[in-house]
Amino acid sequence: MNILGIESSCDDTAAAVIVDGKMASNVIASQAVHQQFGGVVPELASRAHNKTIWDTADQALQNADIDMSEIDGIAVSQGPGLMGSLLVGMGFAKGLSLSWQKPLIGVNHIDAHMYANFIEHEEVYPFIALIVSGGHTRLVHVTAPFEQTVLGQTRDDAAGEAFDKIGKMLKLPYPAGPEIDKKAQTGDPKFADFPRGMMNKGLDFSFSGLKTSVLYYLQDQNEAFIKQNLNNICASASAAITEVLVVKLRRALRKHNVKHAMLAGGVSANSMLRQKVHQMAEKEGVEVMIPAMEFCTDNAAMIAKTGEMRLRDGMTDELDMKPFASIR
Ligand code: KG4
Numbered sequence: 497m498n499i500l501g502i503e504s505s506c507d508d509t510a511a512a513v514i515v516d517g518k519m520a521s522n523v524i525a526s527q528a529v530h531q532q533f534g535g536v537v538p539e540l541a542s543r544a545h546n547k548t549i550w551d552t553a554d555q556a557l558q559n560a561d562i563d564m565s566e567i568d569g570i571a572v573s574q575g576p577g578l579m580g581s582l583l584v585g586m587g588f589a590k591g592l593s594l595s596w597q598k599p600l601i602g603v604n605h606i607d608a609h610m611y612a613n614f615i616e617h618e619e620v621y622p623f624i625a626l627i628v629s630g631g632h633t634r635l636v637h638v639t640a641p642f643e644q645t646v647l648g649q650t651r652d653d654a655a656g657e658a659f660d661k662i663g664k665m666l667k668l669p670y671p672a673g674p675e676i677d678k679k680a681q682t683g684d685p686k687f688a689d690f691p692r693g694m695m696n697k698g699l700d701f702s703f704s705g706l707k708t709s710v711l712y713y714l715q716d717q718n719e720a721f722i723k724q725n726l727n728n729i730c731a732s733a734s735a736a737i738t739e740v741l742v743v744k745l746r747r748a749l750r751k752h753n754v755k756h757a758m759l760a761g762g763v764s765a766n767s768m769l770r771q772k773v774h775q776m777a778e779k780e781g782v783e784v785m786i787p788a789m790e791f792c793t794d795n796a797a798m799i800a801k802t803g804e805m806r807l808r809d810g811m812t813d814e815l816d817m818k819p820f821a822s823i824r
Pocket residue numbers: 506609628629630631632655656657659660671672673674677761762763764765766767792793794
């Protein structure tokens with residue numbers, strides 16, 4: 497089965513082809529235009545998607561050495577995301593579906609982050625996924641394909657958002673997650689004692705207290721101190737975020753007696769998180785799936801993979817399918 501995937505929910509225009517479950521191509525046109533603003537500007541994102549989507553899809557087909565006539569289904573990110581951005585991808589996918597008479601498959605972007613793991617790992621159920629991206633932080637119990645219960649989620653900022661906002665305070669370029677990760681690797685995670693939000697309570701998350709605590713901490717220091725200890729501050733903030741994430745994942749696994757865990761979303765690229773999850777899994781006797789780096793942040797291979805799973809189960813969509821902005 498050959499699936500073309502289209503992703504345009506935020507600031508990456510991406511297209512990919514999955515052939516019999518495996519990645520045949522994965523093309524991403526990232527939008528540099530937002531960097532100067534320290535965050536994604538929705539209207540600029542839509543315009544950039546509009547400009548590059550055709551070439552990106554064309555490139556994905558070429559790289560996979562496949563013709564549109566050989567494609568069995570067109571999968572597209574339906575939401576959550578920026579409405580203008582989603583509309584560009586969806587309009588494009590609908591046009592292709594109509595003109596080539598191929599099934600159209602709407603894919604939930606958050607599901608896709610999870611199922612990205614099955615590009616390289618064998619499909620296995622049940623599992624508990626820790627989904628940590630720029631916009632969302634969730635623990636999900638998945639018992640069969642697309643049969644899932646949300647166990648917990650963030651009450652304020654998402655984990656990626658916490659990284660990005662703390663990075664902004666430290667004057668690091670957007671998105672700051674990867675930069676903080678790099679600096680943290682040579683820093684002392686015990687240097688500053690930042691709060692672990694809702695650590696001992698339930699399966700929901702809260703990162704706004706941490707953000708405020710870092711802000712106050714930085715206000716109390718002079719610039720030279722911050723510059724000199726940037727790596728230590730990055731490591732300490734990373735430790736506060738990742739510790740909570742791993743403790744909650746472990747709590748969910750124990751509570752539901754599940755032996756398979758999964759990381760998903762942009763923040764699963766974080767080296768401290770990956771390391772801590774591996775350590776926890778070993779101690780608990782749990783198998784853990786972590787996506788390859790290229791499938792952690794937004795990409796279209798995850799959309800194509802999830803599309804393939806939906807098509808397999810007969811879950812296709814009509815041309816009146818509408819994108820949705822908020823998480824479901
Ligand atoms: O999943 P994603 O690409 O987009 C959304 O769907 O939101 O996640 C992007 C988020 C950003 O907040 C970015 O800072 C964060 O993932 N991120 C990281 C790392 N790589 C990306 N955060 C921490 N460490 C990283 N290595």
